[in-house]
Amino acid sequence: MTSPADPAVAGPRIPEAVHRRRWAILGVLMLSLLIVVLDNSILNVAIKTISTPAPTGLGATQSELEWAINAYTLVFAGLLFSAGLLGDRLGRKRVLLGGLAVFGIGSALAASSGSPEQLIAFRALMGLGAAFVMPATLAVLMNVFERDEQPKAIGIWAGGVGLAIAIGPITGGVLLDHFWWGSVFLINVPIVVLALALMLWLVPDSRDPNPGRIDPVGVVLSVVGLVLLVYGIIKGGQLADFTDPKVLSTIGAGLVVLAAFVVFEKRSDHPSIDVTYFKNKVFSAAIAALALVFFALMGVTFFSVFYTQSVRGYSPLQTGLLMLPLAAAQLIFAPRARLVVNRFGNKATTTGGLLLLAATLAAFAALESDTPVWALEVMFFLMGAGMAHVMTPVSVVIMQALPREKAGSASALSNTFRQVGGALGIAVLGSVLSTAYRNGIEDKLGVLPAGARHTAGESIEATLGVAEKLGPQGKALIAPAHDAFLHAMHITALWGAGVAVVGAIVVAVFLPGKPPADEKDEQGRELVTAAE
Template sequence: MAHDPHHASHDEAPAGPVTADGGTADPAGTTRRGHGNPWVVLAAVALGTMMEALDGTVVAVANPVIAVDLDTELTTLQWVTNGYMLAVASFLITAGKIGDRYGHKKVFLIGMAGFAASSALAGLADSIGALIFWRVVQGISGALLAPSGLAVLKSTFPKDKLKIAIGVWSGVSALAMAAGPFIGGVTVDLLGWRWVFYVNVVVCAAALAVGGWAIRATRPEGAGRPFDVPGVLLLTGALFSLVWGIIQVPGHGWGHAYPLGSFAVAVVLGVAFVLREHRTREALLPLSLFRLRTVSTGTTVLLIGGFATFGASFYLALYLQQVHGFGPLRAGLGLLPFTVLFGVGAPTGAVLNQRFGPRVPLTLGLVLIAGALLGLSGMTEDSSYHAMWPFLAPLGVGMGMVAPTAIEMIVSSAPGHLSGVASGLQQTALMLGGVLGTAALGSMISSRVSGVLPGRLADEGVGDPLAGILRGATEVIAQGVVPVPPGTPRMTAEAAARAGHAAFMDGFQMAMLGGTVIVVIGALIALLAPRLETAPADRPGEAVPTTH
């Protein structure tokens, strides 16, 4: 947003001029070293954002260990991840608006404190119900801190440095999501699954200390505006119903009353929200934002990118642990090429974005992701790890190019007083894509397993009653687990395991092919990304940033 010296936001407590070392001087002339320093602020915000993003994927590798320790089924265990993502996805846009209304520093620090407390309590959980509850609280806290973190950067960095800051912020966020399975594997193997949550407390404490000191409290531009409470309730309800319905799909199918009822509620609330936003003067999420191709294209691409990477990484982790018998640490190491090469894709995408605009890195990144999924679709239960890892490379590079580019498109296009909402929008798209990817790919796997399992059991010579038991456990086998009852003769158990794993891989192949088609559609959409777009100012004296 262009700086207007006569109409800018004012500090609640004037910070004074910036000193040569990046600190600020108070009115008495004493230097407060580090206070307001943009790079110190970026470090604090990046730490907080890293924790919120990391916790969306970090428990993927820990899930089998948690299942044994807390004695729970995999269908229930999925809520350790889905409960967190449900809370985040439902609340992100509203949380961004809360920051726009009441101050982003305040909301960021409250979210950070809540995240630390809920992480500690999740680590102490002695039942699966308690763990899921605290994961939901974690999600709400993460939704508070994430959008306000980006808005803090927009109010802290000068215009010529803001793009760099957004690139670092978005890169850290997306890299944390990608690194989740590896970090989770190392932590679980060395310290136990509870430390996946305990480590958050240490990082959050550091971010609170640095952020509380370095971030300047500024009066938000939207502080005097009414808060659209009906819009908040309608949007939150619509997103909650949509994500809830998607999560129900793997266990019930798309045509079951549970997901269909949830989708119907989501549609009704969504339509009511749109009508509300058209009528109100102070919309929670101004629909005019989506008339900008930078926003609509970036949001769609993030949704599809999250679909592919969340979904693929979830089932690849299960494949390594359940089919190949890898431990958590080894599985995390197995996914390392994806994590490391994400770090290669991010700066590469930034360079391409700077030179050619977002169309090139978005399209190229999605083509690489599609190629990776197509390659993974050729894997079988007998494939070695060496047949898998070469396809993790384009998956990592591709998402590394896509995520920061699309995020920068969205947040740079939004007016300053909607910076929190824009940040919430892009993260909602990524989270919603992740939930949809896990559910949709899981549904494809489950459907295929149901169809091929009887034949696979017959091929291995597994007869009744064991074959009957396994045919009734397709949902579990669709997670890569073959529930052979204790006491089954070794030869029969091995034959059943081969049949179950072969059926799982049949489903995995179908899911990867389905994902490939969706990502190719995303690449075609990315071709619509504009090189340059300027939104009309929606208030006197306010210029809207452009995306190059």
């Protein structure tokens, strides 16, 4: 046990009553985390069903599906830092309870959506609730564990992400096999109720004695800038033309607003994001690695569902089971990644994880419609292993960069960039996929009326939907649709691999190597201060 006088401990010693139940508290926090991550992992296997015309689905287009995912992630990312500050000011437990309640209400409303537009709006409401849940979980964790136990606790916390990835697709598949598509959102409600009850019983409250002020202007600028940027990217993929004036003007406006956000934050005396943190090269490299991992992963997950269901013909449940090795690797390696860091250092561990992820993503470029299933399973397992050896070490670096009383801010920063990276991954790689697919299928759609040609060329689901309506005549479109999608998937996978390689280069250059043995207890602090 670390003594109160130990300099490794930031802030006052944790009360004994809280310390005794710290592992039970971690379990409740992981349940809250499970809900937030579960939602996206469930949605991954449901996107094909939602794209199916009513009454089976909502008939959502690929761009609407991207927005259904990104409405959640952009609101989530845009509000995370302010949510962390509110937790610091009002109390993490109170904010966590409120966020869970909003998330549960949004889930119930999303389950009853009657159109893609309603689903997008209610997903945004769920993102609002999730923004208050995610930073509070890590902030509470940092305030119930002593510093010497924090890396282990964060490793278990990160393993909870793997658990959610495992449960989500399988649960979603079971629900879709027996109920309507809205059940994948309604399942959140009983979990929310259980988490609220346990939280009221077990979790202590904590707050920052000197909390920061809320920055409404910064929040508005960041959300507007990200929405404009992502809208322009998705619109470019939908039109298969990134030179279209509307696309260029929207992307340009988004970049201008985001630049204004950075300038405003630098001049503000109460910024949403303290940009001075990024002067530290080690801290910036850790944040960048986290963002790039989720950029690649979210984009690849988006297209892999269409590969397994639209091309291979697997059911949602079978798709969920196919993704089980990805989650299993997370569960196995995330809690143990700190042991690899202790032996080889953060630089070697994180660089190796990113290179493994890049190699796995590149392997998607070799997949065909008849590739053995075991090869896909190996790829998913290696992808999960690579992720685990990136997420845990960089999370420790980021969370230990600030004093314990600023844990909400550190958590919000890591999760903001995680969500922004994921949203941009879906937007960019989804647009690459859409553009490549349209270019590959366009010359095969000449038999269709001009009005239907553009819609049919947006995605493989749109083409197959038109083919089904045409009856026997439409069968001629099925093989070209599969070929065009595989070609588009190969291109998109290589883009994802390239992003992971960039991440590996960044951490190899800027993260420090293995610290001396007498500094291991202060590893997190050393990593952050090494470049200052």
